[in-house]
Amino acid sequence: MSFLSSNKRYYMNEELEEYILGHIDEEPDALARIDHDTHVQNYYWHMCSGHLQGRLIKMLTRMIGPRRVLELGTFSGYSALCLAEGLQDNDCIVDTIEINDEQEDFIREHLALSPYGKRVRLHIGDARDIVPALGERYDLVFIDANKRQYVEYYDLVMDYLNPGGYIIADNTLWAGKVVDPKAQREAQTRGIIDFNDRVKEDPRVEKVIIPLRDGLTLIYKK
Ligand SMILES: C[S@@+](CC[C@H](N)C(=O)[O-])C[C@H]1O[C@@H](n2cnc3c(N)ncnc32)[C@H](O)[C@@H]1O
Numbered sequence: 001m002s003f004l005s006s007n008k009r010y011y012m013n014e015e016l017e018e019y020i021l022g023h024i025d026e027e028p029d030a031l032a033r034i035d036h037d038t039h040v041q042n043y044y045w046h047m048c049s050g051h052l053q054g055r056l057i058k059m060l061t062r063m064i065g066p067r068r069v070l071e072l073g074t075f076s077g078y079s080a081l082c083l084a085e086g087l088q089d090n091d092c093i094v095d096t097i098e099i100n101d102e103q104e105d106f107i108r109e110h111l112a113l114s115p116y117g118k119r120v121r122l123h124i125g126d127a128r129d130i131v132p133a134l135g136e137r138y139d140l141v142f143i144d145a146n147k148r149q150y151v152e153y154y155d156l157v158m159d160y161l162n163p164g165g166y167i168i169a170d171n172t173l174w175a176g177k178v179v180d181p182k183a184q185r186e187a188q189t190r191g192i193i194d195f196n197d198r199v200k201e202d203p204r205v206e207k208v209i210i211p212l213r214d215g216l217t218l219i220y221k222k
Contacts, residue, residue, distance in 0.1 A: 020052060027051045028085070030114035031078060037110065038076040047075050049144075049170075053213050054082040057142070057168070060218070061086025064166050066139030067093075072127040072153055073145030074098035077107040077120070083142060084116035094120045095134060097127040099145070128152060137162050144170040147188040150195035158204070158221065165221050167205075172196055173215025 027035070031054060039045040049057065061069065061083050069083050071094060080096040087094070098107065101124050111117035123130045127145055141157045143150060150169065157167065174192040177183035184190070199207050199219060206220040 017052070024052070025055050027054065028114070030110065030117075031081060033113060034076055034078045034081070034110045037106070038078070041106070042076065044075075049079040049082065050213075053170075053216070054078060056212065056216070057082040058086040060166075060168060061140060064140050066165070067091075068136060068138050069094040069140045069142070070131070070136070070138045070157065070160070071096040071142045071144065072131075072157070073143075074107055074122060075103065075144075077110050077122075079142060079144065080107075080120050080122075081111070081114050081116055083140070084114075084119040087116075087119055090119060092119060095123060095136065095138075096120055097123045097125065097130050097145075099124075099126050128156060131156055131160060136160065139165045141165070141167045142170070143167060146191075147171060147174065148191040150191050151198050154195060154198060161221050163221055167217075167219040167221070169195065169199075169217040169219065171214045172209055172217040173211060175214060178215075 035048055035050060038048045057079055065088060069087070071080050071083060074080050074096040075098065080094055083094045098104070104122070104124050107122055111120050111122070123134070128149070138161055141161055143153050143157070145153065161167065172192055172195065174189055177186065177189040178193055178196065184193070199205065199217060204222055206222065208218050210216045210218065
Protein backbone atom coordinates (compact mmCIF):
# COMPACT_ATOMS: atom_id res chain seq x y z
CA MET A 1 0.00 0.00 0.00
CA SER A 2 1.40 3.41 -0.93
CA PHE A 3 1.91 6.20 1.55
CA LEU A 4 -0.86 8.25 -0.11
CA SER A 5 -3.53 5.55 -0.09
CA SER A 6 -2.73 4.59 3.50
CA ASN A 7 -3.42 8.20 4.48
CA LYS A 8 -6.91 8.33 2.93
CA ARG A 9 -9.47 8.97 5.66
CA TYR A 10 -12.72 8.83 3.69
CA TYR A 11 -14.20 8.46 0.22
CA MET A 12 -16.80 10.96 -0.94
CA ASN A 13 -20.10 9.34 -1.80
CA GLU A 14 -23.74 10.44 -2.04
CA GLU A 15 -24.47 9.62 1.59
CA LEU A 16 -21.54 11.69 2.84
CA GLU A 17 -22.43 14.55 0.49
CA GLU A 18 -26.01 14.54 1.84
CA TYR A 19 -24.59 14.62 5.36
CA ILE A 20 -22.38 17.60 4.50
CA LEU A 21 -25.29 19.49 2.91
CA GLY A 22 -27.32 18.83 6.05
CA HIS A 23 -24.62 20.37 8.25
CA ILE A 24 -23.69 23.54 6.38
CA ASP A 25 -25.59 26.78 5.70
CA GLU A 26 -28.77 26.29 3.72
CA GLU A 27 -28.85 27.33 0.09
CA PRO A 28 -30.47 30.79 -0.14
CA ASP A 29 -33.83 30.86 -1.97
CA ALA A 30 -32.55 32.84 -4.96
CA LEU A 31 -29.76 30.30 -5.51
CA ALA A 32 -32.07 27.30 -5.11
CA ARG A 33 -34.25 28.92 -7.78
CA ILE A 34 -31.28 29.36 -10.15
CA ASP A 35 -30.20 25.77 -9.56
CA HIS A 36 -33.71 24.48 -10.23
CA ASP A 37 -34.29 26.64 -13.33
CA THR A 38 -30.83 25.79 -14.70
CA HIS A 39 -31.58 22.06 -14.33
CA VAL A 40 -34.93 22.46 -16.08
CA GLN A 41 -33.89 24.84 -18.86
CA ASN A 42 -30.23 24.16 -19.64
CA TYR A 43 -28.69 21.05 -21.16
CA TYR A 44 -25.40 21.92 -19.46
CA TRP A 45 -26.97 22.22 -15.99
CA HIS A 46 -24.01 20.38 -14.41
CA MET A 47 -21.83 23.49 -14.95
CA CYS A 48 -23.74 25.33 -12.20
CA SER A 49 -21.63 25.51 -9.00
CA GLY A 50 -24.38 24.24 -6.67
CA HIS A 51 -24.95 24.20 -2.90
CA LEU A 52 -21.62 22.98 -1.44
CA GLN A 53 -19.22 24.75 -3.80
CA GLY A 54 -21.41 27.84 -3.69
CA ARG A 55 -21.23 28.07 0.11
CA LEU A 56 -17.45 27.61 -0.10
CA ILE A 57 -17.11 30.39 -2.70
CA LYS A 58 -19.15 32.70 -0.49
CA MET A 59 -17.06 31.81 2.59
CA LEU A 60 -13.75 32.28 0.75
CA THR A 61 -14.93 35.67 -0.49
CA ARG A 62 -15.86 36.66 3.06
CA MET A 63 -12.41 35.53 4.29
CA ILE A 64 -10.52 37.42 1.55
CA GLY A 65 -12.58 40.61 1.96
CA PRO A 66 -12.23 41.90 -1.61
CA ARG A 67 -13.56 45.28 -2.76
CA ARG A 68 -13.67 44.26 -6.42
CA VAL A 69 -14.16 40.76 -7.83
CA LEU A 70 -13.90 39.43 -11.39
CA GLU A 71 -15.58 36.26 -12.65
CA LEU A 72 -14.81 34.65 -16.03
CA GLY A 73 -17.79 32.46 -17.05
CA THR A 74 -21.13 33.49 -15.55
CA PHE A 75 -23.27 30.70 -17.07
CA SER A 76 -26.53 30.98 -15.08
CA GLY A 77 -25.29 33.42 -12.42
CA TYR A 78 -25.06 31.02 -9.46
CA SER A 79 -21.39 31.59 -8.54
CA ALA A 80 -21.62 35.33 -9.32
CA LEU A 81 -24.27 35.63 -6.60
CA CYS A 82 -22.18 33.55 -4.15
CA LEU A 83 -19.25 35.92 -4.72
CA ALA A 84 -21.59 38.91 -4.29
CA GLU A 85 -23.05 37.48 -1.08
CA GLY A 86 -19.57 37.17 0.47
CA LEU A 87 -18.76 40.86 -0.10
CA GLN A 88 -18.67 43.23 2.86
CA ASP A 89 -21.17 45.80 1.57
CA ASN A 90 -23.01 47.20 -1.44
CA ASP A 91 -20.04 49.36 -2.48
CA CYS A 92 -18.17 46.18 -3.44
CA ILE A 93 -18.68 44.91 -6.98
CA VAL A 94 -18.51 41.64 -8.93
CA ASP A 95 -17.75 42.06 -12.65
CA THR A 96 -18.89 38.82 -14.29
CA ILE A 97 -18.33 37.96 -17.96
CA GLU A 98 -20.32 35.53 -20.11
CA ILE A 99 -19.61 34.92 -23.79
CA ASN A 100 -22.97 33.29 -24.61
CA ASP A 101 -25.52 36.06 -25.17
CA GLU A 102 -28.36 33.51 -25.04
CA GLN A 103 -27.75 33.33 -21.27
CA GLU A 104 -28.26 37.07 -20.74
CA ASP A 105 -32.03 37.15 -20.09
CA PHE A 106 -31.85 34.19 -17.70
CA ILE A 107 -28.97 35.75 -15.76
CA ARG A 108 -30.53 39.22 -15.47
CA GLU A 109 -33.93 37.79 -14.46
CA HIS A 110 -32.35 35.69 -11.68
CA LEU A 111 -29.96 38.40 -10.45
CA ALA A 112 -33.03 40.59 -9.93
CA LEU A 113 -34.52 37.96 -7.57
CA SER A 114 -31.53 38.07 -5.19
CA PRO A 115 -30.83 40.70 -2.51
CA TYR A 116 -27.21 40.60 -3.75
CA GLY A 117 -27.97 41.04 -7.46
CA LYS A 118 -27.25 44.79 -7.31
CA ARG A 119 -23.61 44.02 -6.52
CA VAL A 120 -23.18 42.13 -9.82
CA ARG A 121 -22.30 43.79 -13.13
CA LEU A 122 -22.86 41.45 -16.07
CA HIS A 123 -20.79 41.87 -19.22
CA ILE A 124 -21.62 39.86 -22.33
CA GLY A 125 -18.65 38.97 -24.56
CA ASP A 126 -15.29 37.25 -24.59
CA ALA A 127 -13.48 37.70 -21.28
CA ARG A 128 -10.21 38.06 -23.19
CA ASP A 129 -11.57 41.28 -24.78
CA ILE A 130 -13.65 42.56 -21.89
CA VAL A 131 -11.06 42.38 -19.08
CA PRO A 132 -8.61 44.76 -20.86
CA ALA A 133 -11.52 46.99 -21.96
CA LEU A 134 -12.74 47.34 -18.35
CA GLY A 135 -9.18 48.06 -17.21
CA GLU A 136 -10.08 47.58 -13.51
CA ARG A 137 -7.93 46.21 -10.67
CA TYR A 138 -9.22 43.20 -8.70
CA ASP A 139 -8.69 41.60 -5.29
CA LEU A 140 -10.26 38.26 -6.25
CA VAL A 141 -10.74 36.51 -9.61
CA PHE A 142 -12.84 33.39 -10.19
CA ILE A 143 -11.77 31.56 -13.37
CA ASP A 144 -14.52 29.25 -14.64
CA ALA A 145 -14.86 29.74 -18.43
CA ASN A 146 -13.50 27.71 -21.39
CA LYS A 147 -11.07 25.06 -20.10
CA ARG A 148 -8.99 25.29 -23.31
CA GLN A 149 -8.22 28.95 -22.52
CA TYR A 150 -7.26 28.73 -18.82
CA VAL A 151 -3.58 29.62 -19.41
CA GLU A 152 -4.63 32.67 -21.45
CA TYR A 153 -7.03 33.78 -18.71
CA TYR A 154 -4.35 33.29 -16.06
CA ASP A 155 -1.73 35.34 -17.91
CA LEU A 156 -4.34 38.03 -18.58
CA VAL A 157 -5.85 38.39 -15.11
CA MET A 158 -2.49 38.38 -13.33
CA ASP A 159 -1.95 41.84 -14.88
CA TYR A 160 -5.17 43.10 -13.28
CA LEU A 161 -4.90 41.34 -9.90
CA ASN A 162 -3.63 43.43 -6.99
CA PRO A 163 -0.64 42.12 -5.00
CA GLY A 164 -2.13 40.24 -2.05
CA GLY A 165 -5.09 39.24 -4.24
CA TYR A 166 -6.41 35.74 -4.95
CA ILE A 167 -7.47 33.64 -7.92
CA ILE A 168 -9.88 30.72 -7.49
CA ALA A 169 -9.86 28.41 -10.53
CA ASP A 170 -12.58 25.78 -10.96
CA ASN A 171 -12.41 22.31 -12.56
CA THR A 172 -8.66 21.93 -12.11
CA LEU A 173 -8.86 18.16 -11.59
CA TRP A 174 -11.24 17.82 -14.58
CA ALA A 175 -13.02 14.68 -13.38
CA GLY A 176 -9.64 13.06 -12.72
CA LYS A 177 -8.62 13.30 -16.39
CA VAL A 178 -5.47 15.25 -15.46
CA VAL A 179 -3.92 11.91 -14.45
CA ASP A 180 -5.70 9.68 -17.00
CA PRO A 181 -3.18 8.67 -19.74
CA LYS A 182 -6.06 8.15 -22.25
CA ALA A 183 -7.32 11.74 -21.81
CA GLN A 184 -4.03 13.65 -22.09
CA ARG A 185 -4.62 14.75 -25.69
CA GLU A 186 -8.22 15.98 -25.29
CA ALA A 187 -8.26 19.74 -25.80
CA GLN A 188 -10.00 20.60 -22.52
CA THR A 189 -7.89 18.20 -20.47
CA ARG A 190 -4.76 19.62 -22.12
CA GLY A 191 -5.93 23.13 -21.24
CA ILE A 192 -6.33 22.23 -17.57
CA ILE A 193 -3.01 20.33 -17.43
CA ASP A 194 -1.17 23.28 -19.03
CA PHE A 195 -2.84 25.63 -16.56
CA ASN A 196 -1.88 23.51 -13.55
CA ASP A 197 1.72 23.30 -14.81
CA ARG A 198 1.84 27.06 -15.47
CA VAL A 199 0.61 27.90 -11.96
CA LYS A 200 2.95 25.34 -10.37
CA GLU A 201 5.99 26.94 -12.07
CA ASP A 202 4.99 30.57 -11.41
CA PRO A 203 7.16 32.05 -8.62
CA ARG A 204 4.82 35.07 -8.29
CA VAL A 205 2.14 32.96 -6.58
CA GLU A 206 1.41 30.54 -3.76
CA LYS A 207 -1.05 27.77 -4.66
CA VAL A 208 -3.03 24.83 -3.32
CA ILE A 209 -5.54 22.48 -4.96
CA ILE A 210 -8.66 21.48 -3.02
CA PRO A 211 -10.14 18.15 -4.21
CA LEU A 212 -13.72 19.42 -3.83
CA ARG A 213 -16.20 18.55 -6.59
CA ASP A 214 -14.14 18.93 -9.82
CA GLY A 215 -11.09 20.50 -8.12
CA LEU A 216 -10.61 24.10 -7.02
CA THR A 217 -7.18 25.79 -7.11
CA LEU A 218 -6.58 28.66 -4.70
CA ILE A 219 -3.83 31.03 -5.83
CA TYR A 220 -2.33 33.91 -3.84
CA LYS A 221 -0.43 36.67 -5.65
CA LYS A 222 2.55 37.72 -3.54
C1 LIG B 1 -18.63 26.24 -16.21
S1 LIG B 1 -19.63 27.48 -16.84
C2 LIG B 1 -19.62 28.70 -15.53
C3 LIG B 1 -20.39 28.25 -14.30
C4 LIG B 1 -20.60 29.32 -13.27
N1 LIG B 1 -19.38 30.05 -12.98
C5 LIG B 1 -21.06 28.66 -11.98
O1 LIG B 1 -20.21 28.25 -11.20
O2 LIG B 1 -22.27 28.52 -11.77
C6 LIG B 1 -18.59 28.23 -18.06
C7 LIG B 1 -19.19 29.42 -18.78
O3 LIG B 1 -18.13 30.16 -19.41
C8 LIG B 1 -18.60 30.71 -20.61
N2 LIG B 1 -17.43 31.05 -21.44
C9 LIG B 1 -16.68 30.23 -22.22
N3 LIG B 1 -15.68 30.91 -22.80
C10 LIG B 1 -15.78 32.20 -22.37
C11 LIG B 1 -15.03 33.37 -22.61
N4 LIG B 1 -13.95 33.36 -23.42
N5 LIG B 1 -15.42 34.52 -22.01
C12 LIG B 1 -16.51 34.54 -21.19
N6 LIG B 1 -17.26 33.45 -20.94
C13 LIG B 1 -16.90 32.29 -21.51
C14 LIG B 1 -19.49 29.60 -21.17
O4 LIG B 1 -20.39 30.11 -22.15
C15 LIG B 1 -20.16 29.06 -19.90
O5 LIG B 1 -21.41 29.67 -19.68
